[in-house]
Amino acid sequence: MSLITTHALRKTYTLGPTRVHALADVDLAVAEGTFTTVMGPSGSGKSTLLYLLGGLERPSSGEIVVDGQAVAALDENALALYRRRTIGFIFQSFNLIASQTALENVAFPMRFARVPRRERQIRAYELLQRVGLGDRIHHRPTELSGGQQQRVAVARALVNDPQLILA
Known part of the structure; x- marks a missing residue:
């Protein structure tokens, strides 16, 4: 069974008088x-x-269907819930919060899921341990190498136990 299915997926951007077709008729099926x-x-x-x-x-x-859910049909609240429960993102630029420590960055997505503070800290610490950064939990992104920042981003993507990781 497919976790992800797209059919005739199109995305067009309008930049002034120019229309840019970023995607045209993409059909995709990705198995769980x-x-x-x-x-x-x-x-x-x-x-x-x-x-x-x-x-x-x-x-x-x-159309985009992920785990039986039509993503494009979701309103903003349902979309936020979908992103929180289903998706783990690892962005190209990592998107770490500069003022937060590695531990706080990893724990941050759990705030929206209303996970109690102590549990957030424990789960974030465990994930940082798993990616080899247990000794860097109090470091801010600027105090970490690029590879270490990437591992913080990976831990953050995994923290809510998503069905799907997009990187």
């Missing part, structure tokens, strides 16, 4: 429990596809 790589040259729509699957952007047309 698989690892899928999307490859292509710069500007070919890879990031756009991930943003659409993750509910960060809305398609111009077509």
Whole structure:
């Protein structure tokens, strides 16, 4: 059974008088429990596809179904819930909060799920241990190497136990 299905997925951006077709008629099926790589040259729509699957952007047309749920049909509140419960994001630029420690960055998504503070800290610490950063929990992103920042981003993506990781 497919975890992700898209049909005739399109995304068009309007930049002044110019229309840019980032995606055109993308049909995709990704089975649960698989690892899928999307490859292509710069500007070919890879990031756009991930943003659409993750509910960060809305398609111009077509459908996206993730675990039986039509993502494009969700209102903003349902979309936020979908992102929190279903998706773990690892962004290209990591998007860590500069003023927060590694532990706080990893624990942050759990605040929206109303996880008690102590449990957030325990889960965040356990994940940082698993990615080899147990000794860096009090460091801010600027005090970490690029590779360490990436591992903090991975731990943060995993913290709510998502069905789907988008990176």
